[in-house]
Amino acid sequence: MQSNTLTSEASRKTLQKAEKSQLRRSYLANFRSYWDLYLLMIPGIIYFIVFKYVPMAGIVIAFQDFSIFAGFTGSEWVGLEHFRNMFSDPQFYSIFRNTLLISLYKIVWGFPGPIVLALLLNEIKHMFFKRTVQTLAYLPHFLSWVILGGILITLLSPTSGTINKLLVFMGLEPIFFLANPAWFRTVLVASDIWKDVGWGAIIYLAALASIDPQLYEAAVVDGANKWKQLWHITLPSLTSTIIILFLLRLGHVLDVGFEQIFILYNSLVYQVADVFETYVYRTGIAQAEFSYTTAIGLFKSVVSLIFVLVANKLVKKFGQDGLY
Template identity: 75%
Template sequence: MAKSERLNAGRTVGHTLIKRHRGTGILTYWDLYLIMVPGVLYFIVFKYLPMSGIIIAFQDYSVFAGISGSEWVGLQHFKAMVHDSEFYIIFRNTLLISLYKLVWGFPGPIILAILLNEIRLVFFKKTVQTLAYLPHFLSWVVLGGILFNGLSPATGVVNGILVFLGIEPIFFLADPNWFRSVLVVSDIWKEVGWGAIIYMAALAGIDPQLYEAAVIDGANKWKQIWHITLPSLASTIIILLVLRLGHVMDVGFEQIFVLYNPLVYSVGDVIETYVYRVGITQADFSFSTAVGLFKSFVGLILVIMANKLANKMGQNGVW
């Protein structure tokens, strides 16, 4: 048999074995593949199929004419977006609020996870975990009511303490100087406990012998955290940071929609609330879709840049 024939025969046998192995794997782990079906269907139905509607950003969309009957206008809505002075104010608000949440909110779960990891009293640890997780399961409608009552200038607990200290009451939710701070602090309060779960899982995987060796070498708790805990969490932190940058333009529609009012539009109006007003209340679907597409494009660019930066730093990125 010639050498080329032997090579072809080997490739044929190899392909046959691979196909059999794949078929056997699917049949063997059919239950695991079945569990994947709801998640896959969710992303197909709610994430990928709606992407077909992006085309109306390039049309003068009419509900009565539909996508197929609407006039094609190209980049007209994007040009209108660029020349809209209100859009730049909204874009600035979105970036600032997102930056504040990233700078102050991203380290929060890491710090909480490290603190909980150092607690040795199990009952106290579980109690703190439960109280920290609880706000995540409450909607912003409920939390908004709590904030309205707690920050009320007349009957709120916070202003009651300020008056007791001799400070004038502050209308936090109607003062442009305070509104962004309320957004950032309330978002941290709601999500810090839930975000700490991933880091606590990563902390559970650290070899205890590393801490034992550090104690023998005379390292105190701060040095153990700096030289063992944080380096062990580095890969998890990088991956979550890359994913977080992909949502840097997603400030949180529900939170702002519940809390803001016309008095703070200048500092609290963001792309998501702007798209809602233009697209839903004014029925300008094409323009609002163009704004939303621009927001997604910025998020994509940030994810790619952050992932490349993570790889250059020697860490494992998302891909």
């Protein structure tokens, strides 16, 4: 009985070794076949290692009273003190609320924008007109927020702006959009859509191009109109792409765009516009509170990770493919 058990165990180990050896040979064969593709990956891998993974070592200063002169090893260890200060600061909850609201508005209004634009462009048959619209829609993405901010400030000026001149022409009172708390978030969301809707549509246009045209031909034969084709063919074919991009977007749920807000906001709208990025800039850079702002950054990362994990689990629960 014991000899049979030993023989079975030896056979199992031998089989495992054979499987590992075969797997190694498979990896080597794959590498030899696609060595050029692996070579192309090297710059991207180096980028992520140098600029994403190596800086993660700096998280340790969130648990220290960091001194730039003492460095990582010489700074005093204070544990969770900065996190306690963060959660006991009333301003923190106001900033957290502003960040979540602006991010939520951008997701609700901005995330469907590229999908709608891609669907509309996909229906255009005149190629010159289609390419012209695509170019005009993509163009703002390649302009910095410094340029776009200047354009917005000019357009929304309460005295000389085109928008307010139009309001006065219609018999309405001019609005100081960038100094009015009731309008500032609307300006943020609308300008963010304006800047990135064209660029975001590129992925969806690529996904639309991969749909088999025979599906539409069969639907036409069955009497399906454009709306039914959209509902039963186009949108189901885009589902996996939409889900993946939505999950990736949740990973930046507390990143609402420092450049945009920093250029457009002012002291009159701090109550609705002050977010984590601007607060970290004022506190961490201007006041040299490196440890405290690192604790805020770590908090943001943990919250974003939780959002992604929960959303990914819900997506897989409903039978869709998630990120992993």
